[in-house]
Amino acid sequence: MEQKRVVVVGNGMIGYKFCEKLVSKSDAFLITVFGEEPRRAYDRVHLSEYFNGKTADDLSLSTENWYAERNITLYLDDAVKAIDRDQQTVRSANGHVLSYDFLVIATGSSAFVPDIPGIDKEGVFVYRTIDDLVLIEEYAKRARTGAVMGGGLLGLEAAKALMDLNLKETHVVEFAPRLMPRQIDNRGSEMLQSKLHSIGLKIHLNMGTSSIEGDNCIQYIQFNDGTVLETDMLVISAGIRPRDELAKLCGIETGSRGGILVNEFMQTNDPSVFAIGECALFDHNIYGLIAPGYEMAEVVVSRLCGIEKTFKGFDMSTKLKLIGVDVASFGDPFTTEPDSRTIVFEDTHKGIYKRINISTDGKYLLGGILIGDAEGYNMLLQTVNNKILLPPNPEDMIIGARGNNPQEQQAGVAGLPDEALICSCEGITKGGICSAVADHGCETVDAIKKYTKAGTGCGGCVPMIKDLMVHAMKMKGKYLRNVVCEHFELSRQELYDLIKIHQLKSYDEVLDGLGKGDGCEVCKPLVASLLASIWNDMILRKGNAAAQDSNDRFLANIQKGGSYSVVPRIPGGEITPDKLIVIGEVAKEYNLYTKITGGQRIDMFGAHLSDLPFIWEKLIAAGFESGHAYGKGLRTVKSCVGSTWCRFGLHDSVSFAIRIEERYRGLRAPHKFKSGVSGCIRECAEAQSKDFGIIATERGWNLYVCGNGGGKPQHGLLLATDIDSDTCIRYIDRFLMFYIHTADPLTRTATWLNKMEGGIDYLRNVILNDSLQLAAVWEAEMEVFVKSYECEWKAAVEDPSVRKRFNHFVNSPMEKDSSVKFEEMRGQKKAADWSV
Amino acid sequence: MEMTKQVAWFAACRVEDAVENGGVCVKYHDQQVALFYFTRRDEWYATQNECPHKKQMALSRGLLGAVEDQPKIACPFHKKTFSLKTGECLNGDECAITTYPVRVENGMVYIGFNL
Ligand code: SRM
Ligand SMILES: Cc1cc2nc3c(=O)[nH]c(=O)nc-3n(C[C@H](O)[C@H](O)[C@H](O)COP(=O)(O)OP(=O)(O)OC[C@H]3O[C@@H](n4cnc5c(N)ncnc54)[C@H](O)[C@@H]3O)c2cc1C
Ligand code: SF4
Ligand code: FES
Numbered sequence: 001m002e003q004k005r006v007v008v009v010g011n012g013m014i015g016y017k018f019c020e021k022l023v024s025k026s027d028a029f030l031i032t033v034f035g036e037e038p039r040r041a042y043d044r045v046h047l048s049e050y051f052n053g054k055t056a057d058d059l060s061l062s063t064e065n066w067y068a069e070r071n072i073t074l075y076l077d078d079a080v081k082a083i084d085r086d087q088q089t090v091r092s093a094n095g096h097v098l099s100y101d102f103l104v105i106a107t108g109s110s111a112f113v114p115d116i117p118g119i120d121k122e123g124v125f126v127y128r129t130i131d132d133l134v135l136i137e138e139y140a141k142r143a144r145t146g147a148v149m150g151g152g153l154l155g156l157e158a159a160k161a162l163m164d165l166n167l168k169e170t171h172v173v174e175f176a177p178r179l180m181p182r183q184i185d186n187r188g189s190e191m192l193q194s195k196l197h198s199i200g201l202k203i204h205l206n207m208g209t210s211s212i213e214g215d216n217c218i219q220y221i222q223f224n225d226g227t228v229l230e231t232d233m234l235v236i237s238a239g240i241r242p243r244d245e246l247a248k249l250c251g252i253e254t255g256s257r258g259g260i261l262v263n264e265f266m267q268t269n270d271p272s273v274f275a276i277g278e279c280a281l282f283d284h285n286i287y288g289l290i291a292p293g294y295e296m297a298e299v300v301v302s303r304l305c306g307i308e309k310t311f312k313g314f315d316m317s318t319k320l321k322l323i324g325v326d327v328a329s330f331g332d333p334f335t336t337e338p339d340s341r342t343i344v345f346e347d348t349h350k351g352i353y354k355r356i357n358i359s360t361d362g363k364y365l366l367g368g369i370l371i372g373d374a375e376g377y378n379m380l381l382q383t384v385n386n387k388i389l390l391p392p393n394p395e396d397m398i399i400g401a402r403g404n405n406p407q408e409q410q411a412g413v414a415g416l417p418d419e420a421l422i423c424s425c426e427g428i429t430k431g432g433i434c435s436a437v438a439d440h441g442c443e444t445v446d447a448i449k450k451y452t453k454a455g456t457g458c459g460g461c462v463p464m465i466k467d468l469m470v471h472a473m474k475m476k477g478k479y480l481r482n483v484v485c486e487h488f489e490l491s492r493q494e495l496y497d498l499i500k501i502h503q504l505k506s507y508d509e510v511l512d513g514l515g516k517g518d519g520c521e522v523c524k525p526l527v528a529s530l531l532a533s534i535w536n537d538m539i540l541r542k543g544n545a546a547a548q549d550s551n552d553r554f555l556a557n558i559q560k561g562g563s564y565s566v567v568p569r570i571p572g573g574e575i576t577p578d579k580l581i582v583i584g585e586v587a588k589e590y591n592l593y594t595k596i597t598g599g600q601r602i603d604m605f606g607a608h609l610s611d612l613p614f615i616w617e618k619l620i621a622a623g624f625e626s627g628h629a630y631g632k633g634l635r636t637v638k639s640c641v642g643s644t645w646c647r648f649g650l651h652d653s654v655s656f657a658i659r660i661e662e663r664y665r666g667l668r669a670p671h672k673f674k675s676g677v678s679g680c681i682r683e684c685a686e687a688q689s690k691d692f693g694i695i696a697t698e699r700g701w702n703l704y705v706c707g708n709g710g711g712k713p714q715h716g717l718l719l720a721t722d723i724d725s726d727t728c729i730r731y732i733d734r735f736l737m738f739y740i741h742t743a744d745p746l747t748r749t750a751t752w753l754n755k756m757e758g759g760i761d762y763l764r765n766v767i768l769n770d771s772l773q774l775a776a777v778w779e780a781e782m783e784v785f786v787k788s789y790e791c792e793w794k795a796a797v798e799d800p801s802v803r804k805r806f807n808h809f810v811n812s813p814m815e816k817d818s819s820v821k822f823e824e825m826r827g828q829k830k831a832a833d834w835s836v
Numbered sequence: 837m838e839m840t841k842q843v844a845w846f847a848a849c850r851v852e853d854a855v856e857n858g859g860v861c862v863k864y865h866d867q868q869v870a871l872f873y874f875t876r877r878d879e880w881y882a883t884q885n886e887c888p889h890k891k892q893m894a895l896s897r898g899l900l901g902a903v904e905d906q907p908k909i910a911c912p913f914h915k916k917t918f919s920l921k922t923g924e925c926l927n928g929d930e931c932a933i934t935t936y937p938v939r940v941e942n943g944m945v946y947i948g949f950n951l
Contacts, residue, residue: 520899550899
């Protein structure tokens with residue numbers, strides 16, 4: 001069969017999607033693609049992640065050979081310059097002339113740059129392509145302050161990106177009287193403003209710009225009202241301009257305000273020329289979102305393959321991807337009386353604003369706005385799109401049924417019809433997702449993404465896909481698993497629950513009751529750690545000793561050469577001169593190397609196994625206790641000196657650090673965890689690099705969570721602001737218990753959060769709003785734990801049967817291991833190097 | 837167990853001195869031997885105490901376990917695992933460890949060394 005020639009102009013998101021859809025439906029076409037950018041189509045929606053370390057390759061929508069493998073010719077860095085409609089040919093910048101049977105224009109849009117004097121100065125950017133971001137990143141290195149012109153969806157995203165580039169100050173300048181004027185109302189905008197303000201963005205509304213001033217580079221923005229704003233750089237995000245210049249040149253009809261006019265088949269006035277994506281003007285609308293663009297691609301593919309399908313317009317519901325602030329708008333957000341009734345919920349304390357518009361008969365949801373908490377977005381959108389009858393009290397949809405249970409949300413997905421569109425980007429329905437799970441064995445979100453493509457566009461539907469997956473698996477009598485090893489076909493979380501329910505107290509009981517075989521180095525320490533987390537028994541009792549990792553088994557870290565280290569707890573880093581003397585004396589007596597650690601305490605290295613109980617006996621007598629430097633549990637709570645001495649200190653950070661360290665000492669967890677308390681924002685205690693960190697504010701404490709040092713450093717994220725000490729402790733109780741219950745083995749809090757669907761917003765909802773209704777249980781569990789704490793080294797030295805395990809030779813108890821070798825260095829000893 | 841050669845049985849310790857489901861280190865002249873009491877399987881094993889990976893006297897302080905039905909010991913330093921039956925390294929290229937026969941009589945544990 002003779003192949004028809006299809007030429008695609010533009011290798012952006014929609015141009016790519018068109019190719020993908022066409023080759024999957026038919027091989028009757030010979031496809032050629034021209035792209036003006038130098039790289040293969042990439043995920044523009046997640047463009048900002050380029051600043052978070054994603055590379056152009058990570059963002060790419062296809063693999064290198066994707067086009068070649070499908071016999072598609074791809075010309076990159078080669079824009080189409082002219083279309084000859086009579087000859088049915090296109091001509092590119094590099095001189096390629098190609099004839100076509102069908103031409104698909106997918107040229108997208110460019111940032112609209114208003115014609116303001118000085119707009120072409122250095123330091124003024126747009127935010128559209130990877131190349132733009134490369135320029136911005138480079139320039140930002142020299143800049144102190146930045147501004148964004150435009151407070152819409154993209155403008156706010158660009159502003160957040162500038163903040164993340166560590167500019168000292170970031171401003172948003174908006175012409176309209178509110179932010180995101182197309183999506184949210186005035187009250188919503190006010191709430192959003194105060195939220196953004198609290199993360200450090202400065203917002204200026206009602207600002208018309210008259211010029212950009214500066215010598216060569218921008219120095220300040222001059223406003224119509226005579227005021228100015230000093231800034232080192234400016235990103236323009238004042239709207240988009242459809243790229244219709246090619247169409248205009250060859251006489252294809254365009255709209256008066258731009259955009260290539262198309263009918264419901266995405267056909268232009270020339271029936272063999274189509275336009276899709278952001279360059280297309282359908283029914284007076286330019287659709288600046290990915291989902292409608294994908295739908296347009298589908299319509300053209302159908303048309304080419306002789307399938308009846310039309311474009312019917314598209315829902316413009318959106319959720320902002322800004323970190324730390326939830327914003328969503330769905331259906332018709334603005335409709336008012338007399339066409340509809342409005343229900344509003346406002347909580348200025350927590351910064352939440354929710355509005356829903358319902359039909360006058362109270363039966364249907366028409367649209368709404370969510371600020372500060374967009375948890376309900378997916379369900380609300382489904383309720384609008386599927387015309388689901390509202391419950392008798394529609395307000396429950398935004399404030400939750402009073403006396404409700406956590407299953408509510410589940411009942412939500414279960415109640416959706418099979419045709420409900422879940423992923424609007426890829427057009428995947430609930431039925432499609434459930435069938436992927438039930439009939440095609442997709443039992444992870446990744447598997448579903450791979451099989452159905454749902455969730456691969458803007459990603460907004462991922463939480464719902466997860467709910468549906470759980471729902472579909474439950475229907476099949478299955479549940480999620482991530483098993484430990486060949487001896488336990490259970491996840492850590494399942495093991496946790498079962499050990500508790502069956503009251504299992506030793507490794508052998510657990511293996512007999514829940515596992516099979518004889519155990520291994522993976523499940524033993526894992527179970528031992530769970531037993532410690534759950535029962536808080538001294539870890540070397542009840543036959544659990546031999547299941548511990550070596551460091552836990554000997555309550556000390558084993559060193560190169562086989563000696564051990566001794567780390568007494570020094571809460572908050574505060575220590576008396578008398579105690580310092582004791583450490584010095586003990587170290588001298590047992591010939592130990594001493595060093596101040598990175599965790600504000602003192603490590604004594606090079607102890608023989610058989611000396612450990614004697615060393616600890618002396619330390620305990622002087623009032624020290626185990627520092628748990630060996631365990632997967634609380635390490636140190638670093639403190640700065642705080643208000644007792646420091647001229648900037650706002651509160652007594654040392655006292656609070658000690659209180660925290662003493663509360664959580666000995667608590668076993670999936671991995672070690674650390675904390676820090678700083679007395680003011682100068683952050684001398686580096687609290688933001690800790691699993692949980694606390695910084696004093698004028699009004700209380702800010703609590704950050706899930707920071708990490710180590711090989712992949714990551715700053716903690718702000719969980720709660722201006723809270724008092726008791727609230728702070730309550731939140732930490734919940735946070736730690738949630739972590740202990742649910743994290744995979746050997747997963748630090750940062751990694752745990754990175755894997756959590758919904759991220760920090762979800763976590764905040766669980767901890768602050770008690771969305772799982774487990775806070776009381778967790779707090780009670782923590783209280784039991786705190787009360788039953790005992791120093792395990794004290795217990796060990798006092799129990800002869802435990803104590804005898806610290807001999808190196810079973811048949812020569814007092815003899816030291818002569819293979820342990822030390823060398824001398826700067827007047828102290830060091831472990832001899834590995835001999836191999 | 838290989839019984840054709842002449843074996844000298846060395847009295848290592850009493851049963852109750854051994855660690856259940858774990859190891860202890862036995863001094864035999866100037867050698868160190870790891871003795872394991874795999875209580876779950878009611879089996880005893882002895883091997884050299886030195887881990888061949890970094891030459892650390894450490895195997896007695898490792899974790900006992902099994903892969904399928906093969907009993908093994910994991911070194912506490914870098915978790916290399918060795919078969920307790922054959923001494924072979926189960927992670928690939930590392931060289932094997934020496935194993936010794938074990939006998940229990942009247943509450944005493946004996947390790948057999950070739951003469
Ligand atoms: C002693 C100390 C270094 C020093 O001389 O300062 C140290 C020493 C060890 N660190 Fe550390 N870390 C020490 C502070 C840190 C810090 C700094 C801090 O806490 O402020 C970090 C980065 C912060 C963090 O953890 O987020 C740190 C990140 C690590 C990591 C990487 C963790 C990660 O998530 O990537 C490991 C490996 C692990 O735990 O799996 C590790 C593991 C170890 C071990 C336990 C390795 C081992 O298994 O033998 C080292 C043996 C200590 C011993 O024998 O007592 N150490 N380690 C510090 C002890 C602090 C204390 O008082 O308890
Ligand atoms: C920062 C940012 C965040 C966004 N976030 C979201 C979001 O959260 N949700 C959402 O739904 N949408 C979002 N969008 C919008 C979304 O990215 C666009 O709707 C989508 O990329 C449009 O695809 P397109 O193919 O029509 O245009 P583009 O992706 O712009 O692709 C058009 C391509 O055609 C090329 N081209 C133009 N003229 C020619 C020519 N003559 N010859 C050859 N090639 C040419 C262009 O260089 C470009 O590469 C975001 C956009 C940006 C910039
Ligand atoms: S963090 Fe603030 S209060 Fe604490 S020592 Fe530094 S400057 Fe002082
Ligand atoms: S020294 Fe034993 S595994 Fe490395």
